Amino acid sequence: MGVNAVRLRVRSGTALSLVSLAGLAAFCWPLLVTPGARIGQSAFAPWMFVLLLPLLLAVALAEIAEGGIDAKAIALLGVLGAVGAALRPLGTNVAGFEPMFFVLVHGGRVLGRGFGYLLGAVAMFASALITAGVGPWLPYQILGAAWVGFFAGCLPRARGRTEIAMLAAYGAVAAFAYGWLQNLGLWPFVGGMASSISYHPGAPLADNLGRFVAFNLATSLGFDLPRAIFTAILVAVTGRPVLLALRRAARRAAFEAPAGFDDRSD
Amino acid sequence: MRRRLHPGAWWLWALGLATAATRTTNPLLLLLVGAVTGTVVAACRSDDPWARAYGMFLRIGLVVVVVRLVFGAVFAAQAPGTTLFTLPSVTLPSWLAGVRVGGPVTAEGLAVAGYDALRLATVLICVGAANALAAPSRLLKSVPGALYEVGVAVVVAMTFAPQAVTHVRQVRDAQRLRGRSDRGIRALRRLAMPVLEGALDRSVQLAAAMDARGYGRTAAVPRARRRATAALVLGGLLAVCAGLYGLLDGQAPAALGAPMLVSGSVCAAAGLWLGGRRSPRTRYRPDPWALPEWVTGGSGLLAATAMTVTGLLGADGLRPAPGSAPGLPPLPAAGVLIALAPALLRGIRT
Structure with a gap:
């Protein structure tokens, strides 16, 4: 429940869906690839996606901006992106604490899914510029964070405690899914690990899926689970005041108020 | 008055140094990078308010090192090696196998955490140097x-952080003047909410200022070009998706794979370029890009290249084993020292 600070039109929505489809392929291709496909044997395959994703992201962001984004949305995007980016170095990779997500969840919830998508991308990009995060993993992280913000804007109507509970549950699910997707994106790069859990090109889906789950359990379930719990707690604790503050700002900015000149000259 | 360098040159220089820093965990190299940025900032900075950003980023870097060391000691204890001291340990259930709290803290474990934190701090310091040297408002043009x-x-996000720090200090001073304690969870909330509210208020003010100056306005795009852009972008994206399908499915015809993907990417890039025509902006007093800019940006890129090439050649010294004294590999060190060029340039030009 909230305003739509950045409207998604048919064209930008279509572009966003296509980019998300290609992005999903960039994450999940090790599981999707069928026996006999040439990409499975190529060592260049993961890098192809690393090169492709920035272009796709640039197209998606340009299309959303083309569909209509005003100065108020840009300013809010910048400020909330700065808050998210500033929070990121406080987290540590050790146990996967990621304080940035609560900004994306609340921002996407109050200001709409188009805004949430942009917020995830801007916050992740700005935080990568500030921390030592610029690398081949950055496009994957930007896409993941953009999805977190987007789907937060798609949640159904709710009020009061129900809303906070729903957001906390969503935060937990989103943080967990984000961790799994990042692992899936990382998986083909990690070749030198124990062979029982690394990616086998061209093997049947069930085999690779089993190996991936084992890889995920071995490397990061201990990170994913605390991160999901931590995100849910943070969303629940900050929920009321932050949602109020954001709604007040959105109301003051008057996003959906039509503005224009009156034709009457008399 | 001496002309200011193009902000892009400073960012290129700083990002080159930051890239060099991300390629290594050798503390000597990292400290060298920090010293180079400090020298250049001391030689080239102006009297503008953002020139103080360097000291702030230096302090943030210190905080990062301390926080990471503490977390490394508490969460990543029990690494193999020489035990320094032992923290009381809590064994979490087996389904939380990734998290260990407490236990023996080893010198090697602390060294790994410390090197990693120093790398992060060095990158922060490089970004701080760029913040101190490049005028953020001028970067908007590029x-x-x-x-x-x-x-x-993104530029608003990057430049807002220092303002937020100033605001935190103001709110804390105000709370102290009212005689309230500034410690504890409740004080943190008393501090955080005014800062967030202030940030949101300032964003509305910023938006008004931007609106008044015509930001966010787009040119009237001819219908034909608008349609061409949409066709290029959507067609290109469709082709990319089809190309990915062709690459992933072994039974798909070969023409559906790589050729489709490449042509789709080219179409999407063309659409991106054509879409950029909707914001035709003239530049008021454009920053020139001349020899000093080439030297500055190039020196940063050389530092990054030297470090990357050394890493690709597999030479030792970039990632010293924890527990042994790190050496100073000559090629990366020379590359980092080249990045002193802007300071020397400044000396020659005065």
């Missing part, structure tokens, strides 16, 4: 047209 709005948002 974003490509199609990403203009998002670029503005």
Whole structure:
């Protein structure tokens, strides 16, 4: 429940869906690839996606901006992106604490899914510029964070405690899914690990899926689970005041108020 | 009055140094990078308010090192090696196998955490140097047209952080003047909410200022070009998706794979370029890009290249084993020292 600070039109929505489809392929291709496909044997395959994703992201962001984004949305995007980016170095990779997500969840919830998508991308990009995060993993992280913000804007109507509970549950699910997707994106790069859990090109889906789950359990379930719990707690604790503050700002900015000149000259 | 360097040159220089820093965990090299940025900032900085950003980023870097060391000791204890001291340990259930709290803290474990933290701090210091040297408002001009709005948002995000720090200090001073304690969870909340509210208020003010100056306005795009852009972008994206399908499915015809993907990418890039025409912006007093800019940006890129090449050649010294004394590999060190060029340039030009 909230305003739509950045409207998604048919064209930008279509572009966003296509980019998300290609992005999903960039994450999940090790599981999707069928026996006999040439990409499975190529060592260049993961890098192809690393090169492709920035272009796709640039197209998606340009299309959303083309569909209509005003100065108020840009300013809010910048400020909330700065808050998210500033929070990121406080987290540590050790146990996967990621304080940035609560900004994306609340921002996407109050200001709409188009805004949430942009917020995830801007916050992740700005935080990568500030921390030592610029690398081949950055496009994957930007896409993941953009999805977190987007789907937060798609949640159904709710009020009061129900809303906070729903957001906390969503935060937990989103943080967990984000961790799994990042692992899936990382998986083909990690070749030198124990062979029982690394990616086998061209093997049947069930085999690779089993190996991936084992890889995920071995490397990061201990990170994913605390991160999901931590995100849910943070969303629940900050929920009321932050949602109020954001709604007040959105109301003051008057996003959906039509503005224009009156034709009457008399 | 001496002309200011193009902000892009400073960012290129700083990002080159930051890239060099991300390629290594050798503390000597990292400290060398920090010293080089400090020298250049001391030689080239102006009297503008953002020139103080360097000291702030230096302090943030110190905080990062301390926090990471503490977390490394508490969460990542029990690494193999020489035990320094033992923390009381809590064994979490087996389904939380990734998290260990407490236990023996080893010198090697602390060294790994410390090197990693020092790398992060060095990158922060490089970014701080760019913040101190490059005028952020001038960087707004250099974003490509199609990403203009998002670029503005990123620049706002990058420049807002120092203001937020100032605001935190003001709110804390105000709380102290009222005789309230500034410690504890409740004080943190008393501090955080005014800062967030102030940030949101300032964003509305910023938006009004931007609106008044015509930001976010787009040119009237002819219908034909608008349609061409849409066709290029959507067609290109469709082709990319089809190409990915062709690459992933072994039974798909070969023509559906790589050729489709490449042509789709080219179409999407063309659409991006054509879409950029909707924000035709003239530049008021454009920053020239001349020899000093080439030297500055190039020196940063050389530092990054030297470090990357050393890493690709597999030479030792970039990632010293914890527990042994790190050496100073000559090629990366020379590359980092080249990045002193802007300071020397400044000396020659005065």
